[in-house]
Amino acid sequence: MSRRPASPDRDADADAPGFELPLRLFMAFRAIIDETHARLAAEGHPDFRPMHGFVFQAIGPHGTTAADLGRRLGVSKQAAGKTVGVLERLGYVEVGADPADARRKVVRLTSRGIDALARSARIFEEIRTEWADTLGTDRLRAFEADLRTMTPGELWRLDVPGWFA
Amino acid sequence: MSRRPASPDRDADADAPGFELPLRLFMAFRAIIDETHARLAAEGHPDFRPMHGFVFQAIGPHGTTAADLGRRLGVSKQAAGKTVGVLERLGYVEVGADPADARRKVVRLTSRGIDALARSARIFEEIRTEWADTLGTDRLRAFEADLRTMTPGELWRLDVPGWFA
DNA sequence: AGAATTGGACAACCAAGTTGACGATAACCG
DNA sequence: CGGTTATCGTCAACTTGGTTGTCCAATTCT
Numbered sequence: 001m002s003r004r005p006a007s008p009d010r011d012a013d014a015d016a017p018g019f020e021l022p023l024r025l026f027m028a029f030r031a032i033i034d035e036t037h038a039r040l041a042a043e044g045h046p047d048f049r050p051m052h053g054f055v056f057q058a059i060g061p062h063g064t065t066a067a068d069l070g071r072r073l074g075v076s077k078q079a080a081g082k083t084v085g086v087l088e089r090l091g092y093v094e095v096g097a098d099p100a101d102a103r104r105k106v107v108r109l110t111s112r113g114i115d116a117l118a119r120s121a122r123i124f125e126e127i128r129t130e131w132a133d134t135l136g137t138d139r140l141r142a143f144e145a146d147l148r149t150m151t152p153g154e155l156w157r158l159d160v161p162g163w164f165a
Numbered sequence: 166m167s168r169r170p171a172s173p174d175r176d177a178d179a180d181a182p183g184f185e186l187p188l189r190l191f192m193a194f195r196a197i198i199d200e201t202h203a204r205l206a207a208e209g210h211p212d213f214r215p216m217h218g219f220v221f222q223a224i225g226p227h228g229t230t231a232a233d234l235g236r237r238l239g240v241s242k243q244a245a246g247k248t249v250g251v252l253e254r255l256g257y258v259e260v261g262a263d264p265a266d267a268r269r270k271v272v273r274l275t276s277r278g279i280d281a282l283a284r285s286a287r288i289f290e291e292i293r294t295e296w297a298d299t300l301g302t303d304r305l306r307a308f309e310a311d312l313r314t315m316t317p318g319e320l321w322r323l324d325v326p327g328w329f330a
Numbered sequence: 331a332g333a334a335t336t337g338g339a340c341a342a343c344c345a346a347g348t349t350g351a352c353g354a355t356a357a358c359c360g
Numbered sequence: 361c362g363g364t365t366a367t368c369g370t371c372a373a374c375t376t377g378g379t380t381g382t383c384c385a386a387t388t389c390t
Contacts, residue, residue: 018289019218020320021296021309022197027316029190030328036187051346053184067368079347081369086345103355103368124183131186135311144186146300146308151192155185163195216377232337244378246338251376268337268386 036123045116047090051160055083056109056117058158059093063108074159092116201288210281212255216325220248221274221282223323224258228273239324257281 033050040048058064058072070080084107087093092113098104109117132140198215205213223229223237235245249272252258257278263269274282297305 017320018286018293019222021293021312022194022201022289023320024309024312024316025190025194025197026325027318028312029187029194031316032187032190057184065368075346076348077367077369078349078371082346101356101368105369121183124187128183128186131315134314139307139311142304143308143311144189146304147186147189147193149299150296151189151196153192155182155188157192160191230337240377241379242337243339243380247377266337266387270338 032124032127035127036120039123040116040119043119045119048092048116048120051083052087052092052116053120054158054160055087056092056113059107059109061109063106065098065104065106069107072158074157087113197289197292200292201285204288205281205284208284210284213257213281213285216248217252217257217281218285219323219325220252221257221278224272224274226274228271230263230269230271234272237323252278 036053037048037050040046054073055069058069064072066081066084067077069084070077073080084093084095088095092110093107094110095105095107098106128140135143201218202213202215205211219238220234223234229237231246231249232242234249235242238245249258249260253260256275258272259275260270260272263271293305300308
């Protein structure tokens, strides 16, 4: 992957190995997620896992079913059902019957789930503000614009779980 | 996480939800990795998985042992040993005795492993060139500089496996 | 020499996915 | 209307990639 495979003392401006770009993208993503969940843990949500944010987003404010959740997350309905079971045991979601369709069971966020979602939204904004403080607002805007250029897809493709396989 | 949680028709320039930044970072990372492995598969390495790149990098050109590999990757020596077993069965690494220490078994890349590594390096460079074609060289340089600013850590922290847990 | 550390392997387990099957309910349509 | 088809939830068995704990052999430390 690199012409200088094991020297940690490389100059950052010199010829970087080709995998620096994806690796740094991942490091940045991970840094934000880790920081978010550290703060969430300090605010009363120690069991909130990185994946849960995606699931909460996919559930949405009106609730869904396990099968639909699976479609949105890009996993099987069985896997989605298991995840719902975990989140239910953690008190983040509740499952109720659908009066209009006896097959469906509607998954909804509990007030605790909504609290976690609101806090994570606030924390994400805080972290973005910290990025703006470090880079400058215009640099951050340009950075985000470039990022959108290179990832033209829908932001709402939430099929993140199950990746890395 | 958002004031407009389920509307896919949002304007990209309007008030983005706070999680857009981390999500786009991840999408960009994933796009590069997926593209890399699609091309690798087309060039004779269909079994090469995203995680293997990190492992190969951690093995390095001189080889390592399973225990050391585990330390570099941030996983247990047992997990590293299992991964070595998988890569050995795929023909990417070979395990030999260490004449200087009868406990150690040295893991080395085979020629096939080196081939995969060289190809992935070339593909990463190609993709970076495509980014430069799209964004312009100066924008890409600025983008990478900002990325380094926000991820000051060592590039060589390869403890990516086992994350997302 | 004897004690402490290290490397590798085995077992049992866990978490989060997968596929396949199945019964109950709903929707489609001739 | 009724039969076929599709969907929802669930169960079971399996896969992958981790974990911890235990153990022995080999090396290193004092």
